[in-house]
Amino acid sequence: MRLLEPVDLGSKRAPNRLLFGPHETNLGIGRALSARHVAYYERRAAGGCGTVVTETASVHPGDWPYERAPLAAECFAGWSAVADAVHAHGGLALAALGHCGGQGSSAYSQRVLWAPSRVADPVTREVPQEMEEREIAAVTEGFATAAALAAASGLDGVEVNAASFSLLRHFLSGLTNTRIDAYGVDRLRFAREVLEATRAALGEGPVLGLRLGCDELAPWAGITPESGEQIALALGPLADYVVAVRAPAYDQFGARPDGHTPPGFALPLAGALRRALPAPVAVVAQGSIVEVTMAEQALTDGTADLVEMTRAQIADPELGAKLARGAGEEIRPCVLCNQRCLVRDPRNPLVSCIGEPSSGFEWQGEGAAIDEQAGAAAEGEVLVVGAGPAGLEAARVAALTGWRVRVVDRRPRAGGVLRAAAAGAGRHRLELLADWLEAECRRLGVAIELSTSVDPGDLSSRAASGGHVLVCTGSVPGPLPDADGSVELRTALEVLELAQSGRLGELAPGPVVVDDPVGDAVGISVAELLAAAGRPVTLITGDAVAGTQLSRTGDLAPANTRLARAGVRIVKRSLVVDVGGGVVRLQDRYTGKEAPVAAAVLVRAAPALPDDALWDSAPAGARRAGDAVAPRTVYEAVLEGRRAALAIGGRDSLADP
């Protein structure tokens, strides 16, 4: 396939057309790339990625956008180690270089932000300093110095960021550059000077890439696809490749949105650049490209020369290798949830993946943990109760590590709550993870027995005959409020299950109140579903904003926009205190004032409780994982399912919850 064919980037040749793009990981130590980074990138190179681009390093110490943001001057050793690790697997390794300008933060540097003009970032509201020529020269020199350092470290080149969080883009855009000097009259001037200085510092051998925001989704003054193409025409020939990015000015993470935005949304930008730019300049397509078929199509139809599949390779570090051995169907899907891989968050979470929780934890050996046990001789059988994400992952890993495995579930389908969650608006790709887990289990010979119940006696006899028991029975709904029957009471899960089977119409006709004390994707997606089904919907949140927990996935502002457009009424800072008489009574958390909302249905999106009915009578030595321990997210379910499987027979002492 085209994806696996080599491609030239300047004077270097990448072994294939798959690129792992720069992204925040929080794997750094201080502002240096760390051994954690090296292990993370090496796993992708070993897994068949042709070109690895490391986490964007700031080229000037005044740019310190997040606590663990790499600083080029401190990256030499880390870059060297990444270069060696990637080269050992035949890949190319490049350093991303950047400066966040007014989209940075003064919290760590305790210094003023620099920007072309004093236009406050719409999210942080921080007013930057308008750069004087002295500061412009310092940043330009910073790029050159960093590029020279990267080349000297043994890397194959650098990629200059002019897309999201980028001072270069701020200079290119009429939204953020209102200067009247030479850098405003010619808004390309700064980027051109940076690219020329970078090229001069690199010399002719190393690769120079340009990550370019070609559409800011703000056509009144921002970069548009048309002006983006003109910018690319002017700047592209200064580089060996150009990555075509949609970088919305008013949505920080809009370049890597979650599943509410269809995959491949930036392909037209890449196609336009491919048509416009001279052939020696390679064009890289990106933008939620998570399916190999889409990537291959983009290469064969002339949209691009390479494809960036970053999140796809966080979800499956062996994507390229699996393709190369003809096992494409074994690739673990990226579900575009952004729950664990988007880590530009002040809490500094480490990059990871709900389906592949060892991503980001390669440095502590987790990436190889399953492989290390794969050859072990396991004599015996494992019974897994529950075929949700915890149970299926436990079964998959137990099978991979040599056990005979049987999974039983009382429901007619495997996949547990993943199936229902996938019915939520914009969340349909979650189903792919359930499909993959089930298919992998079957491929590995796991016996999956559905519509089958087990009782404590089954577990005891199993244990008595030397078998191992894993309890992954998931959760039961939390309590619903008392009511007089005038308002139909439902859990969010029930509504999702109705939607999944096309039975939303079974809900009592009339207005719906969604009570969402959590603020994650569940309550929001249920409100969206019901609004789309034509119901008048009121969403109750105790917070000042609906969906507060979505800030982690980048969907907070987009979700609120969708809710507003769908006509969902949001009552903030409120709690449900009473239900009855066709009315849900709300109370303002801070004033105590009460107000009624007419409702035919009240949907409660509250946390569930562990289903521990079976656990309470489980035999000694049984283990449990996932929601049966405490109802949380898919990430914990998969992580604990895997740990439980690896711990069977005392083979691994890792955290038995």
Place this chain on the structure above:
Amino acid sequence: MSATGRYRLLFTPLALGPVVVRNRIVFSAHLTNYAQDGAPSEQHTAYYEARAAGGAGLIVTEEHSTHPTDWPYEKMIHGFDPAVIPGYRRITDAVHRHGTPIFAQINHNGGQGSSMYSRLPLWAPSPVADPLFREVPKAVDAAEIDEIVDGYARVAGHCVEGGFDGIELQCSHSSIVRGFLSPATNRRTDDYGGSLENRSRLLLRLVAAVRRTVGGDVALGVRLCGDELIEGGTTLEDALWVARALEATGAVDYLNTSIGVATATLYMIEASMQVPPAYALWIASALRKAVSLPVIGVGRFKDPLQADRALRDGHADLIGVVRGQIADPDFAAKARAGHASWIRACLSCNQECVGRMGLNRWLGCIENPRAGREAIALAAPPSARRRVVVVGAGAGGMQAAIAAARRGHQVDLYEAQDQPGGQVRVAASVPSRAELGDLVRNQLAEASRLGVRFHFGQRADADLVVAAGADAVVVATGALPERPWWAGTAARVLDVREVLEARASPAGRVLVVDELGFHQATSVAELLADRGCALEVVTPAMVVGQDLGVTLDQETWWMKAAARGISETTDTIVTGLVEREDGALSVELQQHTTGLASERVVDWVVCASPPRPDDGLWRELRDRLAPGIALERVGDCVAPRRAHAAVIEGDRVGASL
């Protein structure tokens, strides 16, 4: 009167079991985010030592985790890891050099945490999700309760080995012990749930186990919550019962107090200036009446006389002064020496202390640039005394003058107005923000003591500065209001500053436009509502005053707004304004999420908009000052930001001359 004679009890010794404190001023436990990789840092040592050197009677460190399942924020001290002991020893040695006892607070936060860092299930009495973290915890079983007890004992042992004089158990606002004590989070039906006796069983086991470990030479204290301020939570009556039970053990040497739940009502725990001083003293007072153990009172004590008064009135035996000693480490020493007016009084603004904690950043202070930086050595004194001219006596200029004068330079400070303070003084003119004005008072007092020569009412133009013949010039001329584009020349469109400076007096219907997201819009709205105006605040952001949440001012704003009938409109921009013939203003609004347009007819519009730097003098001087004369600028004339940015810039520049 003798220095200590002003205070009857504040500077008298007191025995806390085996430990005698020399005065009643406690630097009680608070988070700092100074830990590195789970261990205490050099910054911890320097931070606590500065307060010991400054005369604090007792220091209680931030909490140390007693178990790997407790890792709620990244920079927590992992007390359960023996690797912490050398760091403990560094801290205690440094503090003991000044004759100050130091206790360690040990804790398990239970369900008030996150599995983000530990990747282990949270432990709690019952599977009740915390209101802030919203993660369902695992209900601990009997073996796990034993493990918790063992963990506390082990960590207490580490603390004793590390040289601490006492142990404090955090059982008040964020703790698994609180979780067990509170009916809101304890739904157990075993020996640890139900009756108060059962709910306190864990606490009493911990006290016994810790006392057994540490022996009789180490003090043991318990911090209790007197009122959780939540539905179904712990009440004062419960707290008194628990206090008596603790006293009855004979193992406890003192009680500390607290109010609220950190993850539900934090705005009442680390209250800003919106909450009256000593607001939580009633809890200490009630406990002190119930038991004969020494009791620590806390909550907005920022003045030594106020603290002494609380002691004299019998409300408490010791007083926790945290923020007061962050702002001025020499709080106690200055009071004892009879120089209370020299104390850099805390503003209770919460901007850089509390406000940075939730954002995973190191603890600092708006007016003490050394806070959080104590471990960084000060630069060597300059070789020559230089003559420095500072222009502008706002927060930045004053701090530059202070820093330069502290370095021995001769400083002349010019200010066009007849008094110092700039925008801080204006902001503090709103009654509920008056304490911010202490910044002006503190800076003026310090600058005066250091011999800065003030020239108030004298506008320094370039001629004056050039003629002054200084060796160095610092321009701190601030910023000027800038009218939004849509305001045109309408006379009834004002900036917040114009209202607060009483240059106009809006009446009737007023629309406040919040583009800054901090106190500007909300405090002017409060002020005008109190004058009888009808108020609406509109903002393009998702929340009015979006950053008030960081300083814990949002809840009080909501209560005040509700009481005054101030309405809030979010996600909305101003698209135009027309002056009507009747003198009223027609304001066109657009909800940017939906594009929906609307109109408001009001009498006045007040804008909280980014001002523009007043940098004319700096530009002129850049061309006119002789080479060799240092020219610097600080604060809003670089880029308009908040007071802290001006203070740290002023400090940095002043110290660098």
